[in-house]
Each structure stands twice: as structure tokens, then as C-alpha cells.
Amino acid sequence: MNDLSPRATPAVPARPEPAPPIGLLAELTHRCPLRCPYCSNPLELDRRESELDTATWMRVLSEAAAIGVLHVHLSGGEPTARADLVDLTAHCARVGLYTNLITSGIGRADAMLDALSDAGLDHVQLSLQGAHAQTADRIGGYAGGHDKKLAFARRVVELGLPLTVNAVIHRGNIDEVADMIDLAVALKAKRLEIAHTQYYGWAFVNRAALMPTRAEVERSLAIVEAARQRLEGVLVIDLVIPDYYARFPKACTGGWGRRTLNVTPTGKVLPCHAAESIPGLEFWNVRDHALGDIWRQGPAFNAFRGTDWMQEPCRSCARKEMDFGGCRCQAMALLGDAAATDPACTLSPFHGRMEDRAAGEAAAEAPSYQYRAMGGGAAAGPGGAL
Amino acid sequence: MSALAAEDVPRLPRGVKVRYDEVRSRHVLLAPERAFDIDEIAAAILELVDGHTSVAAIADVLAARFEAPRDVVCADVQAMLGDLAAKRVIER
Numbered sequence: 001m002n003d004l005s006p007r008a009t010p011a012v013p014a015r016p017e018p019a020p021p022i023g024l025l026a027e028l029t030h031r032c033p034l035r036c037p038y039c040s041n042p043l044e045l046d047r048r049e050s051e052l053d054t055a056t057w058m059r060v061l062s063e064a065a066a067i068g069v070l071h072v073h074l075s076g077g078e079p080t081a082r083a084d085l086v087d088l089t090a091h092c093a094r095v096g097l098y099t100n101l102i103t104s105g106i107g108r109a110d111a112m113l114d115a116l117s118d119a120g121l122d123h124v125q126l127s128l129q130g131a132h133a134q135t136a137d138r139i140g141g142y143a144g145g146h147d148k149k150l151a152f153a154r155r156v157v158e159l160g161l162p163l164t165v166n167a168v169i170h171r172g173n174i175d176e177v178a179d180m181i182d183l184a185v186a187l188k189a190k191r192l193e194i195a196h197t198q199y200y201g202w203a204f205v206n207r208a209a210l211m212p213t214r215a216e217v218e219r220s221l222a223i224v225e226a227a228r229q230r231l232e233g234v235l236v237i238d239l240v241i242p243d244y245y246a247r248f249p250k251a252c253t254g255g256w257g258r259r260t261l262n263v264t265p266t267g268k269v270l271p272c273h274a275a276e277s278i279p280g281l282e283f284w285n286v287r288d289h290a291l292g293d294i295w296r297q298g299p300a301f302n303a304f305r306g307t308d309w310m311q312e313p314c315r316s317c318a319r320k321e322m323d324f325g326g327c328r329c330q331a332m333a334l335l336g337d338a339a340a341t342d343p344a345c346t347l348s349p350f351h352g353r354m355e356d357r358a359a360g361e362a363a364a365e366a367p368s369y370q371y372r373a374m375g376g377g378a379a380a381g382p383g384g385a386l
Numbered sequence: 387m388s389a390l391a392a393e394d395v396p397r398l399p400r401g402v403k404v405r406y407d408e409v410r411s412r413h414v415l416l417a418p419e420r421a422f423d424i425d426e427i428a429a430a431i432l433e434l435v436d437g438h439t440s441v442a443a444i445a446d447v448l449a450a451r452f453e454a455p456r457d458v459v460c461a462d463v464q465a466m467l468g469d470l471a472a473k474r475v476i477e478r
Binding site: 020022066067068070071096098100122123125160161162164190191232233234235236238 | 388399400401402403405407409410414416418419421471472473474
């Protein structure tokens with residue numbers, strides 16, 4: 001490996017060189033026609049004037065390919081809100097990056113789809129907010145959206161592009177999981193992501209409006225398990241489990257600074273999309289630094305890389321290289337300490353409180369959504385933390 | 387997990403590609419939301435998957451190239467491609 005970096009040896013022993021990243025989430029814009037109350041974007045949305053220009057994105061994508069990134073996820077917001085998306089997709093194809101369009105299927109998406117396909121787009125991931133228009137349009141806050149999405153999905157398949165349907169699951173649509181599976185099959189999707197809501201960004205603000213009961217969660221998991229067996233070779237179903245009811249935490253992003261990086265609309269490079277919720281981290285920007293330097297030396301990437309930062313019970317845990325202590329952003333949001341064990345873990349002393357909070361919120365009547373909005377001034381509900 | 391039949395003709399659909407990864411010096415199979423490290427044998431099999439060549443014909447080529455028993459090679463090819471078909475990575 002050192003053959004590849006013929007640099008002078010630093011005077012202080014450097015930390016070991018991280019393995020190359022495999023994935024890059026390109027948040028091209030925060031603009032989006034939908035207003036989903038579980039949006040993973042930050043509460044403070046970046047405005048169009050502050051977005052990176054086309055030339056800078058092309059440089060970043062070239063650098064990504066050169067440092068080993070394989071998959072690029074063209075995301076947002078709604079990525080087709082960027083008029084240069086076709087050019088950026090063609091650029092990815094030129095430099096050998098596999099492109100995944102993560103889209104709502106609304107706005108300019110339909111008009112742009114054929115050109116994206118011609119530009120070499122590899123895969124489309126379409127979000128659905130529910131299995132039925134009435135539910136879906138209420139959740140997305142956009143009348144007529146669901147039908148547009150279905151038309152978009154049909155065109156994706158007509159073009160011969162592989163389609164994944166992504167459904168974020170919460171108490172407002174958890175009864176539609178079986179119908180969602182049938183719909184994915186009918187649309188000829190090859191993959192379906194049944195992604196239980198992860199409570200960051202807007203979803204954290206709306207947690208009480210989104211949290212299902214444990215019984216609802218278990219019923220939905222059983223439906224998925226049965227469908228997986230029934231549909232082997234027809235539909236692959238990936239499941240993101242709801243971690244408030246989990247036994248062990250997710251290995252968030254495959255471990256901090258181990259596999260993926262995330263570039264925001266304004267060019268900040270984050271280890272995960274929610275990392276800005278951790279106070280005190282220093283994020284380098286692609287306007288100032290090469291992507292490879294940010295990956296190797298960026299202070300935010302090294303803050304929780306490896307296992308040296310861990311406290312007990314993570315430090316002596318046999319699973320510490322499996323789940324890497326779970327999610328730093330969740331530890332921050334719920335416990336006010338980004339280096340704590342993710343309370344989603346049963347080994348965390350706060351796990352019981354997390355379960356109780358989830359059960360309490362799920363049992364109470366759902367408050368109305370605070371829909372995602374630019375400069376919307378959303379505030380976390382009372383007692384978001386534990 | 388069902389193996390492919392010898393007469394099946396596998397193909398890599400759009401959105402699935404094999405490419406040589408210069409940074410890691412190995413072949414990778416890229417598919418939606420998935421990247422598989424593949425060894426030289428798997429890369430050799432997938433190189434012959436073109437939508438025209440049957441599993442049996444792929445096995446013939448590889449058995450000759452690696453001077454290996456044809457039955458064993460054919461079973462390996464059927465199992466490996468069957469696994470990828472179940473994951474909806476290849477089609478037949």
C-alpha cells in the first residue's frame with residue numbers, strides 16, 4: 001500500500017492509513033418537492049445559492065473514483081432539481097463510477113429520466129411513502145405524488161433500468177407493508193427496501209408522530225420474512241430494522257470513516273449524513289481540500305475512526321469490531337455524548353429508557369407532522385433526548 | 387438456493403457489471419447497492435456470461451482452460467451462478 005503514496009515519512013508516527021472508501025453519497029441539493037416528516041436532511045437546509053457548481057462536483061467525482069469509490073449515490077433532496085444532473089451522471093460513467101439515482105420520481109425526474117438513462121445511469125431507487133395514494137400523499141405532503149411515482153417507476157422498467165423501491169416505514173404506513181411488497185412486485189422492482197425510520201433530522205423532531213408499537217414492528221418483520229422466502233429470485237427485500245426496539249445497534253455506515261463518505265450540497269464532507277448534529281466536529285470542504293486528503297486526514301473522519309475512542313461497555317465488548325458501538329449521532333441526540341454506547345444496544349445502561357420512550361410515544365395519540373420545509377424553524381418535541 | 391441448469395443461458399442485466407478495481411487490485415462485481423469481491427475463478431466465469439453462452443458451454447471453456455474435470459467445473463459454475471440468480475444479480 002505504501003508504494004502508492006510516495007511521500008516523505010512524517011516525523012510523528014501517523015495513524016494507519018484507512019482502507020479506501022467504497023461509497024459516496026452525493027447530496028446534490030436540499031431542494032425537494034416532497035415534505036416528508038422523516039427526511040434525513042438536516043433541519044437547517046442548504047439553499048440553492050450556496051450549492052456547489054457543476055465543475056466542482058465533476059472534480060469531486062473524479063477524485064472519488066481515483067481513491068477507490070465504487071458506488072455513487074446521486075441524492076438530495078431531489079437530485080433532479082439540479083439541471084446539470086445528466087452531465088454529472090455522464091461524468092460518473094466516464095470515470096468508472098456506478099451511479100445510483102435516489103429520487104422521489106416527482107418534479108423534473110420524469111422529464112429527465114430518458115436522458116439520464118442515455119448518460120449511463122446504472123440504477124434507480126424510487127421512494128414510495130405508502131402503498132396507496134391517500135396514505136402516501138398525506139405523508140409526502142404532495143397531492144397527486146403517488147400516481148406520478150407509479151408512472152415514473154413504469155418508465156424506469158421500460159428503459160431496462162433496474163428499479164429498487166424504498167419505503168420508509170413508521171406508524172402512519174406500517175399496516176401497508178404487505179401491500180408495499182405486492183406493489184413492488186407489480187412494478188417489476190428487483191429490490192425493495194423496507195426501511196424502518198431512523199430518528200435523525202426531521203424524523204427526530206417527528207418521532208412521536210412516527211414511532212410504531214413493538215407489536216406493529218414484529219408483525220411487519222414477520223410479513224417481510226415470509227415474503228422473502230415466497231419471493232426468492234423475484235424480489236430481494238432488504239430490511240432496515242427499527243433500532244429503538246433492537247437488541248444490538250446497527251453498524252452505522254459500516255463503521256465511522258470505514259466505508260463511505262457524504263458530500264453536502266455546499267461541499268462539506270461528512271462521515272454520515274447526520275454527522276453535523278455532533279457539536280465540535282471539524283468538517284473539511286471540497287472547496288478547500290482534495291477528497292482523498294479529507295478521507296485520510298479530515299478531523300471529523302478521524303474523530304471516531306477505529307475503536308480507540310470507545311468507552312465501556314464498548315471498549316471491552318466482543319462485538320466492537322462488528323457494530324463499532326452503533327451510531328455516534330444517536331448517542332449524541334439521546335445521551336448528549338457522541339462517544340457513548342448507542343443506547344439501541346441492550347448493553348447500554350440507557351437501553352431500557354430508550355425502549356420505554358419508544359413504547360410511550362407509540363401508545364400515545366400521534367401528534368401532527370412538522371413537515372420538512374426550508375427555513376421552517378422546526379423544533380424538537382419535548383424530551384427528544386433520554 | 388437453486389443451481390442453474392446446464393442448458394440455462396445466463397446474462398448480466400443492465401445495472402450489473404464486472405470491473406477491475408485498480409485501487410484494490412482485484413475484480414469486483416457491481417450491482418444495485420451491492421459490491422461483491424470476486425476471485426479469479428468467479429471473474430473467469432462472469433467474463434463468459436454474455437447472454438448467448440449456456441452454462442454447459444461456459445463449463446467446457448473453463449474445464450479446458452484450467453485442465454479440470456468437466457463435471458466438477460460445471461457443478462461449480464451452476465452453483466455460483468445460481469447463487470447470483472437468487473440474489474437477482476444475474477438473469478437466465
